[in-house]
Amino acid sequence: MRAVRLASALGLCLLASACSGDKSDLQHYVAQIKARPAAAIEPIPQIAPYTPYTYRANEQRAPFTPNIPDRKVQTSNGLTPDVDRPREPLEAYPLDALRMVGTISRAGTTYALIQAPDNVIHRVHRGNHLGQNYGEIDAVSDSGVILTEIVPDGASGYVKRPATIAPTR
Numbered sequence: 001m002r003a004v005r006l007a008s009a010l011g012l013c014l015l016a017s018a019c020s021g022d023k024s025d026l027q028h029y030v031a032q033i034k035a036r037p038a039a040a041i042e043p044i045p046q047i048a049p050y051t052p053y054t055y056r057a058n059e060q061r062a063p064f065t066p067n068i069p070d071r072k073v074q075t076s077n078g079l080t081p082d083v084d085r086p087r088e089p090l091e092a093y094p095l096d097a098l099r100m101v102g103t104i105s106r107a108g109t110t111y112a113l114i115q116a117p118d119n120v121i122h123r124v125h126r127g128n129h130l131g132q133n134y135g136e137i138d139a140v141s142d143s144g145v146i147l148t149e150i151v152p153d154g155a156s157g158y159v160k161r162p163a164t165i166a167p168t169r
Contacts, residue, residue: 079158081134081150090114090122090130095149098130100167103142112140114165135163142167 055063090098093116101121102113111123114130124130124145128137133149140146145165153159 077157077159079150079160081158085129088129090116090124090128091132091134093117093130093132095131095133095135095163095165098165100145100165102167103140110140112137112145112165114145131163133161 097117099115100112101115104111104113104123109125111125114122114124116122124137125140126137129135130137130147131149133151135147135149137145137147144167147163147165149161149163150158151161
């Protein structure tokens with residue numbers, strides 16, 4: 001133990017003596033850096049003058065009420081989703097997040113077992129809704145769930161779009 005202490009003290013002394021060498025090259029380098037001309041400083045950008053805004057309550061909507069469009073929009077083809085219908089649990093998830101894990105038949109009705117992202121398995125059948133685009137199940141079979149979604153067409157209307165959820169193997 002005493003030998004280790006002695007070796008440590010000797011190593012520290014050697015280390016300290018190594019730091020006290022010639023520093024003229026370092027001082028020369030610092031002098032070169034200080035001798036360089038300073039870079040030009042960019043001018044302060046001009047600030048645009050403040051223009052006050054006058055709010056006229058009778059001409060515009062109230063600023064703190066949400067801008068909710070009319071829920072019953074009539075479109076050119078007359079197709080609109082039923083936004084007043086109570087939402088089902090699987091309508092909270094996009095279709096690509098749902099997995100079909102199996103089927104069950106009971107009393108002549110075939111049910112699909114759909115696993116949600118929270119790992120809860122839901123039993124659905126024809127007529128149930130799922131997905132975030134008002135999807136309604138048209139058919140359930142061992143090969144998947146076939147449904148029809150109502151999606152915006154980009155021109156303030158809606159179109160029907162077929163979709164499927166294939167079983168996971």
